[in-house]
Amino acid sequence: MLSVSYHDTVNVLQGTIQKSRDQNAGPFDRFEWLDLLAKSGAEPLIAVAEDGNAKVALPLMRTTDRLEALTNWYNFTWRPLYSSDPKLLEAVAHGLRSQTHRIVMSPIPEEDGSASTIEAAFRAAGWNVLREHCDHNHVLDVKGRSFADYWAQRPGRMRTTLKRKAKKVDVELLTRFDANAWAEYEAVYENSWKPEEGDPDLLRAFAEQEGAAGRVRLAIGRHEGIAVAAQFWTVEDGIAYIHKLAHLEEHKALSAGTTLSAALFEHVMDTDKVQLIDFGTGNDPYKRDWMEEDRPRYRIDCLDPRQPKAWPALAKRIVTSLAPRSP
Numbered sequence: 001m002l003s004v005s006y007h008d009t010v011n012v013l014q015g016t017i018q019k020s021r022d023q024n025a026g027p028f029d030r031f032e033w034l035d036l037l038a039k040s041g042a043e044p045l046i047a048v049a050e051d052g053n054a055k056v057a058l059p060l061m062r063t064t065d066r067l068e069a070l071t072n073w074y075n076f077t078w079r080p081l082y083s084s085d086p087k088l089l090e091a092v093a094h095g096l097r098s099q100t101h102r103i104v105m106s107p108i109p110e111e112d113g114s115a116s117t118i119e120a121a122f123r124a125a126g127w128n129v130l131r132e133h134c135d136h137n138h139v140l141d142v143k144g145r146s147f148a149d150y151w152a153q154r155p156g157r158m159r160t161t162l163k164r165k166a167k168k169v170d171v172e173l174l175t176r177f178d179a180n181a182w183a184e185y186e187a188v189y190e191n192s193w194k195p196e197e198g199d200p201d202l203l204r205a206f207a208e209q210e211g212a213a214g215r216v217r218l219a220i221g222r223h224e225g226i227a228v229a230a231q232f233w234t235v236e237d238g239i240a241y242i243h244k245l246a247h248l249e250e251h252k253a254l255s256a257g258t259t260l261s262a263a264l265f266e267h268v269m270d271t272d273k274v275q276l277i278d279f280g281t282g283n284d285p286y287k288r289d290w291m292e293e294d295r296p297r298y299r300i301d302c303l304d305p306r307q308p309k310a311w312p313a314l315a316k317r318i319v320t321s322l323a324p325r326s327p
Helices: 031-039 086-098 114-124 147-152 156-166 179-190 202-211 251-252 257-269 286-290 309-321
Strands: 002-007 044-051 054-062 067-069 102-109 129-143 170-174 215-223 226-236 239-247 276-281 291-301
Touching: 002 086, 031 044, 031 202, 044 086, 054 086, 054 102, 086 114, 102 114, 102 129, 102 309, 114 129, 114 291, 129 286, 129 309, 147 257, 156 257, 170 257, 179 202, 179 215, 179 226, 179 239, 202 215, 202 226, 215 251, 215 257, 226 251, 226 257, 239 251, 239 257, 251 257, 257 276, 291 309
Parallel strands: 067 102, 239 276
Antiparallel strands: 002 044, 044 054, 054 067, 102 291, 129 276, 129 291, 170 215, 215 226, 226 239
16 A cells, blocks of 8 residues: 655664665665764655555755755765655655645756656656756766776876876875874865865764775875875775865875876776776866766756745746747
8 A cells, every 4th residue: 555654854764775776876875874964954854655565765854945855065966765666756746745835856867767757756746847957977987997998098198197296196095984094184175275165074974984884995195294185985886986085286286186086096996896986976177087978967846836835936937938048
């Protein structure tokens, strides 16, 4: 018998990871990640539909005037948990009309069909749905290559830079969480060109969790004993995830970031034997030098036309859709 329920705690998802997916689940599909988000101040609303042994869960959160995907700026993806069963997703979408007039979900992948399935389910449930491309996800399909084979295919300027600069940077690559190395990472990030970190305490807690599970790959680049660059990756189920990287701008001439990236690419390809390297979200030009595929990420914005609170946003959406487009 099909049932839909709502929960204000992520504990209902304890132990969750999408083992049933054709594609391997990643760190952002896991209960432990969602629990960190809840502990950092998010107000969860977990919508669950069940029919016998079949189950779908949408991890959402309440904001001032709507529901949104339970994410923060560290997320590479967001998608349904357990499965993407269209019937169950449609049941969830129907039921959510009792919880809000608007739901905004992102960043949703399409390579596993998540974006199309969510869009179709909410349309079938009577929501007015706007799907937009919102971000980029650059990845490398290793295709069985060794690092040497891969590196030989990189742009000549990258190979020349590494050859000239690598000896100036000492690389320490750790496969566990180390408090001293993490402090160096935080110091580099704090003084780098990067924008202010969203929630450094959450990221550290995540790194500690991943380290305890043996998934951390943390690299520190030092010049004359001083940390000048740092990168935080994780590896699981044949995929390497590049979470954060930073370097000190005053030492930019050392190209320490290139040296660290090359060391980590070599490690995950030749030692970890990953099949995919995921550079997260963002369309920074340098990512195209390292990666070979750009996958879209989508935002799905759903309005319930039955509810007056949705009408102003719905009217704006209609006007925008009727406006002439530039040639």
